[in-house]
Amino acid sequence: MHQPIGVFDSGYGGLTILREIVRKLPEYDYMYLGDNARTPYGTRSFETVYQYTLECVRHLFARGCRLVVLACNTASAKALRNIQQLDLPLMTEMGPDGPDRRVLGVIRPTTEVIGNYSQSGHVGILATRGTVTSESYVVEIEKFFPGLNVFQEACPMWVPLVENGEFASPGADYFVKQHINRLIDKSPIIDTLLLACTHYPLLIDKIRQAAPVGVTIVSQGEIIADSLTDYLQRHPILEEQCSKHGQRTFLTTDSTVDFDRQAAIFYGESIRSVQLTL
Structure with a gap:
């Protein structure tokens, strides 16, 4: 069968x-x-x-x-x-x-381990507006890593960039850099970025370029x-x-x-x- x-x-x-x-x-x-x-x-x-x-x-x-x-x-x-x-x-x-x-x-398995990647105790979540608004990552991470500081950033342009085949284009650099900077501004000691959208791995090269040196980038x-x-x-x-x-x-x-x-x-x-x- x-x-x-x-x-x-x-x-x-x-x-x-x-x-x-x-x-x-x-x-x-x-x-x-x-x-x-x-x-x-x-x-x-x-x-x-x-x-x-x-x-x-x-x-x-x-x-x-x-x-x-x-x-x-x-x-x-x-x-x-x-x-x-x-x-x-x-x-x-x-x-x-x-x-x-x-x-x-995909949220619970990710939140069970995400704290293990961070040394500073400050983790950034990059996601769609719907995921950010739901607060699901914040709530679930609290269960497994109650001392972890979690900062979220909604990236509404990233999925359209990927689905329109623009993820490798120079135009994508601006939107990737914009949201990485906004997230890091919330906490300069963020040392781990979670890509909490399954489209985002296609932008991972640009995310690495935009992120501060030494930051760990985690895809799911x-x-x-x-x-x-x-x-x-x-x-x-x-x-x-x-x-x-x-x-x-x-x-x-x-x-x-x-x-x-x-x-x-x-x-x-x-x-x-x-x-x-x-």
Whole structure:
């Protein structure tokens, strides 16, 4: 039976997470769903993001996924808790003979380790406005590193720069430098920058150039891949339900031509997607 691990994002960014997961766990089947027809999620209300994310999670479940990773910071911030607490209990038959379904996000695994990167105790979060407004990182980091000082900066131009193919252009330098400077102005002793949006790794060269010397820049891909590995080891019944044929399936709610062209940039290799209607 085909029971892939589902990976969801509002667009292309989650492919940077999937790339690292596949590198770490290549034997599993994966199904990626990008809701490109309704992206971006970062500027939408909590209720809208929740409803859109829930629709996509249900679709992945209907296609055989038992485990879905929300590889999207905005969806993790605005929808994950409701889905886990309100919707999963209605969709899941717990126990060894039932379809044990789980939904995971990217915020908690990141906040469990981010404090380990900092020597000064001052960490900067670079994210979409939706993620910053949700305060999810601030709240979660407090649970694991209560003494850590967290400073946030919303970067509304960064996702459009990436999705319009301008992430390597000279024009991107201005917007990257602007937000790095604003964040460092909040605390000059910030020594760790978390890229809390899956699009931002494509800007990492410019972020490194703009950041002060010695600042550690953390992207989420490897963290999530390690966390998923650990999760599967701790949940053997669920792990056994995941099929292992090394298959990759890519779904998009928008044009497959556009998706395939852009996805190759994020995923690092060419792909062929299938369009779906929710």
